[in-house]
Amino acid sequence: MKKVTAFAPATVANVSCGFDILGFAIDELGDKVSIMSNDSGRLEVKSISGDGGKLPMEADKNTCSVAIQAMLSHLGSDQGFDIVLEKGLPLGSGMGSSAASAAAALVAANELLGAPYSKEELVPFAMEAEKIACGAGHADNVAPSLMGGFVLIRDYYPLDLVKLPVPAGLHCTLLHPHLELKTSDSRSVLRKEISLKDSTVQSGNIAGLISGLFLGDFQLISRSLRDVIAEPSRALLIPGFYELREEIRSIGALGSGISGSGPTIFVLAPDKEIAIMAGKAAEDVFEKIGLEVDVYISEVNNKGAYLLEDQI
Template sequence: MSNKDLNPAETLEIADGKAKAPSRGLGVIRVFAPATVANVVCGFDVLGFAVNEPGDEVEMRLTDTPGVIIKRITGDDGKLPLDAAKNTVSASVQHYLKHINRMDVGVEIELHKKMPIGSGLGSSSASTVAGLYAINKLMGDLLTAKELVPFAMKGEELACGYGHADNVAPAIMGGFVLVRSYEPLDIISLPTPVGMYAAIVYPQVDVPTKDARQMIRSKVFLKDAVTQWGNVAGLVSGLFMNDFDLIGRSMKDVLVEPTRSILIPGFEVMRNLAMENGAIGFGISGSGPSVFALTKDEETAKKITKAQQQHLHKLNINSKAFVSSINAEGPRVL
């Protein structure tokens, strides 16, 4: 990541070779950042959207002692590292401070996990984004939301070995997002059709992101690639045209979902239940095991999650459900 990539000169006031925040504002801040649905079926690593529930919270305070520390983590059952170099939140904050040449700043972080880890809903992304949004606020909003994305990608690289943006970009920017290019990074906000809801069900089974990525074919047939990019174009067009039917026709994946769905118990039955109960389209959220359906209203979304949870209960699989409108704002100060 280079200064050229972020073009921060337009947003920073430079004094004595250091980036100077106009005002630090409050010394303590608490931020919520949303869960996200990555891929949106056909857009592997390039499409994603944010939801209002669930999400993670970060409490951050500035101190007089230089360095970034994780003071406390709740809600993770002891799974996440307190080592600042290994935690996605603190590591991303360190990259941010280094970029603005403010390594003299002291930061204490408390991370409060409010969403399931390993759910396919961008758990590491939500934590990382909450931390970056918090430090950027404390330092005086030196960077725009889009300029924060590369720092959040560093957190994703630490979490799963690959710095993709289809979770972190919508978590930071809100709404639907298209990652047109990674080199150079080119991120485009897409419109959200009026009234759209997401019906999300998280079957509590283990599908590690790294394992799910390793299952994906490295080479594909040209005819499958043609089908896939036609669906991506159709989905993006449907969002702009507010055309639910076109969105639904485009939510088909011939490259990744056929393999990944094998890891999710009852996947095909849950798809059928979603479509029978009025879903626009259905698929895997990120690498799974969470699944999601897009709907035209909240009531339809509730019907779908209820039917799917009943099916999982018959399979003796515990699950959590979330019904949410599309989050248009991204993170917010609590």
């Protein structure tokens, strides 16, 4: 029997002004999924590690199996698979945990099926898994986890994905304070309506951020990392958020924001040295308020999900 293992990276969704339409991938941090074909015609989640026993083993509730089933249904296949998930991402972290599991599962299963789909074509199947995980099939985590780099979701109907350039030297610091924040709670505090003024400001910022990526203009990126729609409400759920923002401005970072629905905070920096300084500043801020924080320093991952091994 052939076994395939794939890795899919953590992601930052929204990227401040790109609410629900922009995300990027992180290096090294992520989930692994091993897939083996079986003769049962069923998808069976055999084991999950690294989740503290919190994730469901049922095939109709687990993001790995839900994503694979969506792909099999599209193919008209009744192939069965055994699934082993190794979580490298904390749950409810705002780092695209459910998306990474689905993306890794799809890349591995796609390989066993003879690679009928490109990674971009796998995105809709991963979106089906996101519906199970967080109630909505957004692509701003699953698309960059599969495809790598920065990905813009220009439209959902039909799905229109645009991979954006990554300026040389751009680094990200991920700061994960030790508190769990459910996506449902983060969405519940959002305003139901926004003003024309806020819509205009947000549109200018997302246009500026994308232009800055194309131009390699770090100062334009910095000026554009401002969210006037989701962040003002969500930041209140994350202790130390504004204190950290003030600290990272003083060390030359480009800007910061909430990663996905939080509580993880991302910082973009023009080089690795400043990214490391941002991590140290975060440790100081969170120590003062009595919260432990995990710090991850990474370049933007342009590779996305990939195969780790292909064994017979």
